[in-house]
Amino acid sequence: MQLSETIKLYMTKEQKNLIVMAMNGYISTVNSLVSVATNGTSISKYTTADVDAALPSALTNQCIRDARSIVNKYNKDCRKVSAKNKKLAKQKSAVTIKEPAIPVLKRPCCYINNQNFKIKDNYIDFPVLIDGKSKRISVRTSMTDRQKMIFANAKLGTMRIVCKGNKIVAQVVYEAAELQYSDDGNVMGVDLGIKCPAVSYCSDGSVKFYGNGRRNKYMRRHYKYLRKKLQKAKKPAAVIKINNKEQRIMKDIDHKLSHDIVATAAAHNVSVIKMEQLQNIRSTTRTSRKNNHSLHTWPFYRLAQYIEYKAKLAGIQVEYVNPAYTSQRCPICGNIHHANDRNYTCKCGFHTHRDLLGARNICNSTEYVGNRHTA
Ligand SMILES: [Zn+2]
Structure with a gap:
């Protein structure tokens, strides 16, 4: 079962600027990829070389994956609506269902997959773009002992850096072990x-x-x-x-x-x-x-x-x-x-x-x- 833990980040001023830039770059890259794909150009074979983004390539890759899944879901919703409208037209109904709007990410965020971030002691390491080059930064956190235990033992998934209220936090997804069921209790x-x-x-x-x-x-x-x-x-x-x-x-x-x-x-x-x-x-x-x-x-x-x-x-x-x-x-x-x-x-x-x-x-x-x- 997938669960997630939220971690507070204690960034230096410089780190905060870099992270905010990464978050904004992330959503604008995803949004422009989604707009390209919904305008009829396939992005299914896109690599980082096809995308002009002010992001480390690890994050650009994640943007491509995110954009693909957003577009797939959008296309699926469109097909559902057009099937319903066809059915309504057959029934000579005056009603038609509105096409779904093209999804746009509005809240700054960035997703980093488990290959690209490391949790060590009280720090999280991940790449950002510094002077046009991908460099790793190490951000101080305050993890509880329980969280440290989880991160040391569980298989980690994606890390999402998001705004919660007026704070920037990291949410780390992990695979929680389920105990074997017994019937004799x-x-x-x-x-x-x-x-x-x-x-x-x-x-x-x-x-x-x-x-x-x-x-x-x-x-x-x-x-x-x-x-x-x-x-x-x-x-x-x-x-x-x-x-x-x-x-x-x-x-x-x-x-x-x-x-x-x-x-x-x-x-x-x-x-x-x-x-x-x-x-x-x-x-x-x-x-x-x-x-x-x-x-x-x-x-x-x-x-x-x-x-x-x-x-x-x-x-x-x-x-x-x-x-x-x-x-x-x-x-x-x-x-x-x-x-x-x-x-x-x-x-x-x-x-x-x-x-x-x-x-x-x-x-x-x-x-x-x-x-x-x-x-
Ligand atoms: Zn009785």
Whole structure:
């Protein structure tokens, strides 16, 4: 699985100028190659000799590769649109779909493949153009110990130098090792919710609650209030800033929740984590309590995805089950009825905490709906 790590760069003034020049040169070269190709001249056999760019040849090569893949995707989109338009014309429809716009890179960036950059101690080496000649510079970084471990052991992919906010950072892609799946472990059901963000029930009988639903709710309300206030004051830039901040906080919460869930699973020798298939919620009206909160299905989706990729890295499989009746079915006798308040009590004598029932039923469920979210 490909993941990426972001590294801060501590450039000297001179290095910053060189890097900004490389980034601007990179996007203008890619853009002009794309424009050549979309004007009917094939660039499929282009080499660095065909391209007049103020870049080291390693970067020019990467520009050619990038331009080719951009053009291929653009051509594919054009073919799709013209096929659709032909179909519409046949149906004598008055509607036609607009041709896709020729893609243009706007944000300065540059991509350097793994042959051309080196990570050493706290430095990254890569080529830039100095006085018309390709020369390597060594930029100081602040890598965490975890990042150093990753870069020392993983197979590295492309490095992207991009602007993030008003800072220039490097993003290094690497191949993350996935552990081998085993089948002889425990099964864990994970139920995601609003009041209680996540509950896990493991087939060894252990139960765990994660997160603080009340605090999350308070925070959402707080940000909603701020947004309204800023909207009234006609400060759209501040609204965007507040939105981004809220998104960052919610993402951090999901990262922490998913980390804790997968760590608990690993500690309990779990080989399969089961969750509800969230996309089915819309079609299963009145069978899932989460249906009352359709607006909140997106955060569930992100959390489920985080759990899925962290589980994958830990060698734990993730499977999705049918969400129908998971919070209503008695796990002992199979009777279906609603819980009263916080407690679920069945005629057969079984009783449990309401939030626990879902996780337990998900753990026991064999109504698989694929092992992947289908968008
Ligand atoms: Zn029962």
